[in-house]
Amino acid sequence: MKGKGSLSFILAGSLLLSGTGKAPETCGLAAASTPAAAAVENKDGGVFTVYRGKSAALSIRRRGRKVKTGKRFRYRVRNKKIAAVSGRGRVKGKKAGTTTVILQEKSDAGRINVKIRVVDYVKGLRVKPSDNMALGTGEKKKIRAAVRPRTAKNRKIKYISSDKGIAKVSASGTVRAVKSGSATITVRTRGTTKKGKRVSKKIRVYVGDGIPTQPDISGISEPDDSTLLAARFVVRDGAGISTLYFVNRRYRGQVHLKIDGMEMGGSGSVEHILHRLATEITGKGVSVSVNPGDKRENKYFDRKYKRWRDAITVSRKSLSDDWLITDRKNGRQYRLRAWERDEKYRTPYGLIVAKGDTTSQIVVY
Numbered sequence: 001m002k003g004k005g006s007l008s009f010i011l012a013g014s015l016l017l018s019g020t021g022k023a024p025e026t027c028g029l030a031a032a033s034t035p036a037a038a039a040v041e042n043k044d045g046g047v048f049t050v051y052r053g054k055s056a057a058l059s060i061r062r063r064g065r066k067v068k069t070g071k072r073f074r075y076r077v078r079n080k081k082i083a084a085v086s087g088r089g090r091v092k093g094k095k096a097g098t099t100t101v102i103l104q105e106k107s108d109a110g111r112i113n114v115k116i117r118v119v120d121y122v123k124g125l126r127v128k129p130s131d132n133m134a135l136g137t138g139e140k141k142k143i144r145a146a147v148r149p150r151t152a153k154n155r156k157i158k159y160i161s162s163d164k165g166i167a168k169v170s171a172s173g174t175v176r177a178v179k180s181g182s183a184t185i186t187v188r189t190r191g192t193t194k195k196g197k198r199v200s201k202k203i204r205v206y207v208g209d210g211i212p213t214q215p216d217i218s219g220i221s222e223p224d225d226s227t228l229l230a231a232r233f234v235v236r237d238g239a240g241i242s243t244l245y246f247v248n249r250r251y252r253g254q255v256h257l258k259i260d261g262m263e264m265g266g267s268g269s270v271e272h273i274l275h276r277l278a279t280e281i282t283g284k285g286v287s288v289s290v291n292p293g294d295k296r297e298n299k300y301f302d303r304k305y306k307r308w309r310d311a312i313t314v315s316r317k318s319l320s321d322d323w324l325i326t327d328r329k330n331g332r333q334y335r336l337r338a339w340e341r342d343e344k345y346r347t348p349y350g351l352i353v354a355k356g357d358t359t360s361q362i363v364v365y
Contacts, residue, residue: 048091048101049117049153050083055092058085058101060114073103083116093118096151119153122191125199130332132204132241132357134211135167135177143173143203145187154191161185167205180208204357211236215244217345223250228270229364230349234357243359245352246342247274258363260330262298262311274350277323277338282315300329322355334358 050056058069069075069089077085079099084092091101096118103112128144135141147155159169163183168176175185188200215233223230230246249271299308311329316322322335335355342351354362 047098047115047117049119050091050093051153052093052096052118052120052151055086055090058089058091058103058114060103060112069103072107073105076102076104077116078102082118091116096120096149120149120151121194122147122152122154122189122199123193124148124331125157125187125189125201126331127187127201127203129203130201131361132206133175134206134236134241135175135208137177137179137208140174140176143169143175143185143187145173147189147191147199152191154189156190158188158190159185160188166207166210175205177205177207181210182206202360206236206241211241213237215345217246217347220246220347220349223248223348225250225252227251228253228255230347232359234359237353237355240355241357243354243357243362245354245364246347247350247352249274249340249350256365259312259325259334260327260332260361262327262329270350271340274338274340274352277352278340279319280316281318281321284317286315332361334361 048056048058058075060067060069071088073089075085075087075089077083077099078101079097080094082093082095082097082099083101084094085101086092089103098115098117101114101116103114104110124147126146126148133141143159145157147157157173159171159173161167161169161175161183162185163181164178166178166181167183167185168178169185170176173187183205185203185205186200187203189198192198211234213236215231215235217231220231221227227248228251230248231244232246233244235242235244247270249269251270255270296308298311300311301307302309309328311327313326313328315324322337325334325336327333336352338350338352340350342349344351
């Protein structure tokens with residue numbers, strides 16, 4: 001396949017069918033000359049926490065009472081790359097890490113060392129598996145989740161099952177299949193983003209007979225010119241799950257789709273698009289950007305190169321490989337393959353098979 005435009009056409013046609021967790025620490029004291037100076041503890045159990053880019057008034061406790069620092073103290077920070085402190089005792093986080101602020105009361109020669117921890121807000125959540133899992137009754141499987149970045153203040157994660165009678169999930173993310181059916185596991189951060197929101201992702205769990213191995217094609221109607229998508233099924237495919245899209249080759253209308261909420265488009269007959277999808281490649285290891293327009297929702301900001309880039313790339317090394325669609329904005333990947341004619345189930349439609357349960361990611365209309 002050559003050029004960005006032709007690939008955009010093919011992708012559009014292809015998918016269209018479709019506090020901290022540690023024990024409290026105590027403040028270190030150096031050369032405290034009076035009992036009052038020695039009886040100091042920080043409100044966070046010895047560690048004063050501040051977000052990167054934010055500032056907060058430093059406070060200490062003496063004899064169980066909160067003491068404002070303010071102008072009565074002199075301040076010095078050991079590592080100015082991590083934090084800064086004003087003459088009024090306000091600490092500003094500059095870089096994630098730890099350092100020490102040394103306080104010295106102007107009326108006293110004693111010094112107080114306060115540990116400063118600069119942290120980040122939650123920015124994202126990585127989850128594996130990313131979309132679904134299939135289990136036999138009684139089987140267990142662990143969800144692996146990690147909060148980004150590692151310097152986030154609260155990296156704890158909460159797991160919630162929509163139906164504990166079908167699938168239970170432990171506090172550490174281990175899913176146990178109870179009986180046949182399907183349930184949704186919500187993986188949610190306990191920490192928040194800069195906007196005060198928690199990040200969450202959902203995993204669909206299929207247990208036992210909750211997902212069939214074959215689609216029920218008995219209810220598929222005969223082709224007509226007005227129907228684009230004849231049927232869609234989620235089936236157990238070997239050890240995994242696949243979504244089947246039965247596509248009407250006679251349809252000639254305008255085709256639209258969304259991938260993870262990003263608007264895509266296509267043109268031309270479904271039959272022609274299926275033919276190209278089944279027979280073309282992008283070359284050995286080549287990933288080609290697909291730009292369905294300059295809408296901001298179809299872009300993502302590449303922090304490494306500090307510029308906006310197309311959110312979707314697609315590639316296939318050879319005809320024996322599946323298409324690999326990468327959604328860089330949402331951190332997801334989809335694999336799919338298409339046939340001009342459905343020879344597997346003997347229906348009068350074209351067939352597209354996407355790896356995983358893509359029913360909530362790929363919307364066709």
